[in-house]
Amino acid sequence: MxxxxxxxxxxxxxxxxxxxxxxxxxxxxxxxxxxxxxxxxxxxxxxxxxxxxxxxxxxxxxxxxxxxxxxxxxxxxxxxxxxxxxxxxxxxxxxxxxxxxxxxxxxxxxxxxxxxxxxxxxxxxxxxxxxxxxxxxxxxxxxxxxxxxxxxxxxxxxxxxxxxxxxxxxxxxxxxxxKARTDEVDVREGPEGEVVADVAESGPRTEFEVLREALARRESAGPSRLVLDLRDLCFMEAHCAWQLISLAASLPPGSQVTVRCGELLGLVLRQLGADEVPQLALSVEDEPGVSEGAEH
CATH class of the missing domain: 3.40.50.300 (P-loop containing nucleotide triphosphate hydrolases)
Structure with a gap:
């Protein structure tokens, strides 16, 4: 973490x-x-x-x-x-x-x-x-x-x-x-064959690049299932969020990108049109215990 x-x-x-x-x-x-x-x-x-x-x-x-x-x-x-x-x-x-x-x-x-x-x-x-x-x-x-x-x-x-x-x-x-680096990314195969990518920070390797790397590991060009875990992410630029939504929308029909995130990132993605992309599903989780005064 x-x-x-x-x-x-x-x-x-x-x-x-x-x-x-x-x-x-x-x-x-x-x-x-x-x-x-x-x-x-x-x-x-x-x-x-x-x-x-x-x-x-x-x-x-x-x-x-x-x-x-x-x-x-x-x-x-x-x-x-x-x-x-x-x-x-x-x-x-x-x-x-x-x-x-x-x-x-x-x-x-x-x-x-x-x-x-x-x-x-x-x-x-x-x-x-x-x-x-x-x-x-x-x-x-x-x-x-x-x-x-x-x-x-x-x-x-x-x-x-x-x-x-x-x-x-x-x-x-x-x-x-x-995580030894705040922009460290873990990409692995999930229990049901889906690709899981964990991201700790929105930095030079944006979510767009992480998603592309994860999808590059597919064995076929057909529908894909990806879980992008952004629960450790404290901040995402609007441009990165827009890129993430656009890439999900470009996937073949039947694909699904599930984004796990906190309420603030979920709000940003929805305001940019995430709910209008069939291939994109948001799993928004509350983050209890985080101080409102924390600086990230």
């Missing part, structure tokens, strides 16, 4: 286990932080010592809006280094780390925030040559932290530091996976 859809009580890793070589997690962290701040959750960013400075992080998150600056001043946004949180004396102790995070959750609650959202760069583990099996066991052991829905966490494991085999195991330990 997209980072913005995480809720208190969720424990996730970033991407299939981390981003690809050369990719930065900060675009995901920025979206996650802005959403959490808008929900009046305290945000704790646990970064690598070699990452950006605190001032650089705040500037990156803020982008001139003033939101991150105010959050840092009020204590709603907290910045720490992973060596400080996990190995303050150069050694890793599971119980100490869990206690430290429990204290952070309690502190956020005492300060009046609705919960605590964290991101944790797990690059501290190779620094102290921690056994990977022990790290897997630790991640599995923190489940009680999420039993009381006051805590949300994204753990980032850089593929360059950990390797694909370990990341596959770490992906199984975490209950949820956050």
């Amino acid at each position: 997209a980072a913005e859809r995480l809720r208190l009580g969720d424990h996730a890793c970033l991407g299939p286990g981390g981003t690809g070589d050369g990719d930065s997690p900060w675009r995901v962290f920025t979206a996650y932080t802005r959403t959490s701040l808008a929900r009046r959750e305290k945000v704790l960013l646990v970064m690598d010592p070699d990452d950006l400075s605190n001032d650089e992080v705040v500037a990156l998150l803020d982008q001139g809006s003033g939101q991150a600056v105010r959050a840092r001043q009020s204590g709603q946004l907290s910045l720490r280094r992973n060596t400080e949180m996990y190995v303050p004396d150069g050694r890793f102790h599971e119980e100490r780390t869990i206690e430290a995070y429990t204290d952070e959750v309690n502190r956020a609650y005492d300060e009046g925030w609705s919960g605590l959202s964290i991101t944790a760069d797990m690059g501290w583990a190779p620094r102290v040559n921690l056994d990977q099996d022990r790290l897997l066991e630790y991640e599995a052991s923190v489940a009680p932290l999420f039993a009381d829905p006051l805590f949300t966490a994204i753990c980032w494991y850089d593929r360059k530091r950990f390797g694909d085999e370990f990341l596959a195991g770490m992906g199984r330990v975490h209950p949820l996976r956050v």
Whole structure:
């Protein structure tokens, strides 16, 4: 899922286990932080010592809006280094780390925030040559932290530091996976043979391009069935929506494109004529719990 859809009580890793070589997690962290701040959750960013400075992080998150600056001043946004949180004396102790995070959750609650959202760069583990099996066991052991829905966490494991085999195991330990890119697209075959495309962001790869890619996987030129899941999509330009409707209308008779979306996107598509296209069906879902003040 997209980072913005995480809720208190969720424990996730970033991407299939981390981003690809050369990719930065900060675009995901920025979206996650802005959403959490808008929900009046305290945000704790646990970064690598070699990452950006605190001032650089705040500037990156803020982008001139003033939101991150105010959050840092009020204590709603907290910045720490992973060596400080996990190995303050150069050694890793599971119980100490869990206690430290429990204290952070309690502190956020005492300060009046609705919960605590964290991101944790797990690059501290190779620094102290921690056994990977022990790290897997630790991640599995923190489940009680999420039993009381006051805590949300994204753990980032850089593929360059950990390797694909370990990341596959770490992906199984975490209950949820956050899309490593906010414009990441998953295209797969559904249980009844339909093509399913999941989209997290309307960006350079618009819904029009995603739909074309999905339809290109058809084995015949006959009627097609496609499910386009836009429930993670926070915004769609009218031009993209119009392209989506036009492409659906160009499909052979008997085809069906089912668009799963929230109420706002459903309204945009209907205003542009979606209901007049026989090949297009809207499945509009309410999105409870999303703050009206969230910025996307």
